[in-house]
Amino acid sequence: MLLQPSLHHHNVSLSSSLSYARPLPCRVPSLALPTAANYRGVPITVTCSISQIHSYGTVDYERRPMVKWNAIYKRISLMENHELGSGSVLDQWEKEGRKLSKWELCRVVKELRKFKRYKHALEVYDWMNDKGERFRLSTSDAAIQLDLIGKVRGISGAEEYFLKMPDTLRDRRIYGALLNAYVKAKMREKAESLLDEIKSKGFATHALPYNVMMTLYMNLKEYDKVDSIVSEMMEKSMQLDIYSYNIWLSSRGSQGSAEKMEQVFEQMKLDRTIIPNWTTFSTMATMYIKMGQFEKAEDCLKKVESRITGRDRIPYHYLISLYGNVGNKEEAYRVWKVYRTIFPIVPNLGYHAIISSLVRLGDIERAEKIYEEWLQVKSSYDPRIGNLLMGWYVKEGNLDKAESFFNQMVETGGKPNSSTWETLVEGHMGEKRISEALSCWKEAFMAEGSKSWRPKPANVSTFFELCEEKDDADSRDVLVGLLRQSRYLEDEVYASRIGLANGDVTGNGLSAGKDNALDKIENNDDENDGSEILLNQLQGSL
Template sequence: MVQLIEWMEKRGINLSHSDYAVHIDLLSKVKGIASAENYFNNLLPPAKNHLTYGALLNCYCKSKMTEEALALFEKMSELNFASTSLNYNNIISLHMRLGKPEKAILLVQEMKEKNIQLDTFTYNILMQSYASLKDIEGVQRVLVEIETEGGDKCDWSTYSNLANIYVEAGLFEKAELALKEVEKKMKPRDLMAYHFLISLYAATSNLAEIKRVWCSFKSAFSKTNNMTYLVMLQALSRLDDFDGLKKYFEEWEAGCSIYDMRLANVMVSAYLRRDMVKEAELICQGAIDRGSAPNFRTLELFMDFFLKVRQIDLALRYMEAAVSKVKENEWLPRRERVSNFLEYFEKERDVDGAEEFCRLLKKVNCLDSVAYHLLLRVYVAAGKSEPEMHRRIEADEIKMSSEIEHLLETICPE
């Protein structure tokens, strides 16, 4: 799409202001925010209108560029471009992502004072703002306001949002009452609503309702896609319904046209939780036979399992397999996983294993000060020295800390 618009511009084809706005959004996604800014700055004055300003604001908010977003929003206010629910929603969402729900609430109040109409998204995020402040009464006041407004502002997403808030607050009975409202508001063939119902009933641990909703879904749709099966399998896995999980996995596998490793991973995880390694490996082999292949998530599952059962050689083998697949930082080991590996090596006083693990970390640019700190602890636990450690730390451009300096005094005393 970016290339198409650029091709049109080069040939002098007139673009509408909405085309310019779309191009700004696409540029930020494909070439980065700087490219989008440069494009906006070079637009002719007539093209710098509420649409293009709004598109750039959206880019800033998604990238959490707070100062730029607020400055642009102020400029838009001066130009009378800011007074739309879309622009306010962007700024409100930014404050929520930054963990500032109280500012989001103040912005909604400002919208009301300026007679800017609140839409469904605004109301939903307002409910989330109160929920973030643990103000359930505030959430309920917003619901009453939405219901009073009526019309299309109060749809099934309002009640799914409410149900999720109740779940997070541990109010499961209220959550299930909200889910009943979802079913009343949704259309018979609203796929996304079914997904929310299954996931949220799983969150309330109501297996019977999950299976009822599944039957309702099957009555409404003649075919079931991979995503819906994934939602169902994740729900059953969450409730540890192993028999149901196997049943629906086998049903999916028998009828799927495109094999999706995400579904296989749910089954792999369930088998490994039960120490059923051979069965988990058979799932992977089945995926390979169907033209798919284990992905990073699959390797992580086996990695964590073998680390848990202290079969460290196998855990390292899966770590190495993951590292060998990485292209352009598409996967990085989680900090918790790194700590688990190195804490194991410390307990076992296994310097060689720790060094091998750090070699793998270095391949994916994850050998940082935290990893070095843990590596040094392994050396101390094993009572071994490493005269080259100072030089290695400097070569890897590791930021020194007091903890690292203290450990270095033991490992490589001058």
């Protein structure tokens, strides 16, 4: 694979770059690469192709042939047997006589990452790596691979990938990807140490590594450190970018101070290099909602809508969800109708946003109607959408309807995920059916994708209390065994919240139950937290 510097080293417009097909020679500033190297057994040659574009988000894809990459993406995402992996789809595609290009494969990877199908995205890169010199992979591609490895194989896998790279190939993007992996894992000490190394190598000349660290401190609720990083950037006369300001806004808002958040916004307006975008106002709206200032939140949502450009679906998803959070059913539905007018084909995420909002607003009749509409047009069954309605039925105490809906979901071709089974657990616990609840717990731990799921602490505590009430120690011990086998009890914070300490039941399950509101935020895959936008957009900056 050939390592290439990204396009921004050249004074060439994106539109003109699309017409070039052959690589052009160019100098590589600040990146001393050998003319020939060997990494993972694949020769690496330094060259630069103007047709290879790192910042895929800046390309107008409607000017390029889309059918081929889109068809490949659909084949991968709709695989019946996911164990075969993306490589089997790509092999079959070429067996049918159709040659795959680097651009198409990278576009597929981008789409898979967008919808959090990280394992499939990494398998596409593995397939390209196995093709020797056929594909010219840049350091940007290596950074994306490192990021995917961290998500799929864990931090140890990302570190191993990083250490196998020759030091000469580790540029700011590679270091940035590893830093992002540490931040995602909330490994503060390693992240802080790596940031110091990034600074010592002279790679911290732009806002991105500081932005990533700010998200770490924000997630750790160490808001004063977010302010410290902003101060450090200002002392170094480093330009804050739009992400810096948006994270800073979110941090101030998370402290519950509208005044401090508004101070940052005023400073942002004074910075002539920054134009507030839809994310800015979406973030502020989210914070105003948490503070109960719904009028200010709705004012921000109007500004979100006025700043949507191009054919970007994501802002509409957040608008629909946030209007649901402020309790404005009519605006949520109005935005949905606008969205449907602009985008004739709506992905599962769009249906999830509107059904989630309508369920929260209690408009179950309209939610059911849109669900039926989705069943007619869906490309694949997303259990998260069905879980929304099931959760409502259980909450209303209608377990029979929830079970009937579950059966229909399976008949429709839906594959229940761990959260589906946990919803049934809640229903059975409401009826004090320990045996049935335990059976659903077992299914939840075995369901596909269960490794990325964690049972809600309140549900675990409630089950323990029910077992104690019914004097059923055996069922309690079975669930403890499932938790231990899945290694959840190694997390001391989680273990304490579910009433377990050192592997023993403390009996103090009520303390975890008090955190039910927090459980909804941490564990409910139907909740749309506006702060997630910041993390997703930073990820796209790799």
